[in-house]
Amino acid sequence: MENSKMTSRLAAILPPGMKAFWETSVDSTNLAVVRLAQQTDAEIVLAAADEQTQGRGRRGRSWSSPMGESLYMSLLLKHPAVEPENASMLTLVMGLSAVQALRDLTGHSARIKWPNDAVMGDKKICGILTEMRAAENGIRHVVIGVGLNLNARAFPQELMDRATSLYLETGKEYDRAEAAAALCRRFLENYNTFLKTQDMSGLLEEYNGALINLGRRVKVLDPGGEYTGTAGGITPRGELRVTRQDGGMELIYAGEVSVRGLYGYV
Numbered sequence: 224m225e226n227s228k229m230t231s232r233l234a235a236i237l238p239p240g241m242k243a244f245w246e247t248s249v250d251s252t253n254l255a256v257v258r259l260a261q262q263t264d265a266e267i268v269l270a271a272a273d274e275q276t277q278g279r280g281r282r283g284r285s286w287s288s289p290m291g292e293s294l295y296m297s298l299l300l301k302h303p304a305v306e307p308e309n310a311s312m313l314t315l316v317m318g319l320s321a322v323q324a325l326r327d328l329t330g331h332s333a334r335i336k337w338p339n340d341a342v343m344g345d346k347k348i349c350g351i352l353t354e355m356r357a358a359e360n361g362i363r364h365v366v367i368g369v370g371l372n373l374n375a376r377a378f379p380q381e382l383m384d385r386a387t388s389l390y391l392e393t394g395k396e397y398d399r400a401e402a403a404a405a406l407c408r409r410f411l412e413n414y415n416t417f418l419k420t421q422d423m424s425g426l427l428e429e430y431n432g433a434l435i436n437l438g439r440r441v442k443v444l445d446p447g448g449e450y451t452g453t454a455g456g457i458t459p460r461g462e463l464r465v466t467r468q469d470g471g472m473e474l475i476y477a478g479e480v481s482v483r484g485l486y487g488y489v
């Protein structure tokens with residue numbers, strides 16, 4: 224069911240050209256946005272919800288989404304002018320946008336943990352799940368789902384050392400519609416830059432400037448064998464440069480491997 228009050232509040236502050244839906248309860252906004260996009264000709268569709276009953280995280284994990292607590296939203300890009308092999312970089316574009324939006328909203332520092340987690344105080348505050356559906360002649364749509372921990376007062380014991388919320392970091396409560404609009408504004412700006420080259424070259428400096436891994440020792444959880452090294456920045460294609468202890472250089476692709484700090488999450 225639609226939350227019409229939130230839908231109209233959001234419509235009033237969103238950048239033009241986007242159609243927004245705010246639902247009370249959905250399975251996952253990544254699924255809901257695909258259904259809702261059929262009701263509009265808009266090329267960029269936003270679906271947000273007060274709660275998700277089957278919130279999904281990366282690598283098959285679930286994403287806890289209690290009623291009214293945080294921002295659960297997904298952006299759908301219809302037939303984007305992006306070659307399928309370049310679409311995975313959109314998740315980095317959203318990661319950068321999340322970090323910028325967090326700074327806009329709070330004035331506090333936020334960083335990116337490669338490829339797309341937003342981090343405050345060395346803990347994860349925002350996760351992104353990007354999914355794509357192909358058509359015969361390109362991409363049918365890309366869905367970019369964002370879970371931004373806004374007003375959570377606590378996390379389960381097992382997450383306390385690596386998850387945080389804006390409330391825990393700043394002591395203030397944040398408005399979910401304002402947060403969604405801040406994120407969309409930054410995303411649209413960065414997406415337009417991305418479209419010019421279909422890679423990260425126009426966003427490279429900003430992305431690497433926000434990258435928390437830069438210069439840090441990391442553990443690369445490669446299915447072919449775990450190793451440690453020092454992270455450099457990303458390449459224009461969004462791969463992370465890692466210098467191994469023996470001096471060898473690796474380029475890490477998101478999706479294949481995870482990167483952790485040597486002693487914790489970052």
Ligand code: BTN
Binds near residue numbers: 250279295351369
């Ligand atoms: C991660 O594991 O870090 C990604 C989490 C993504 C969660 C968001 S919440 C809104 C959207 N709907 C989902 O089911 N997942 C994403």
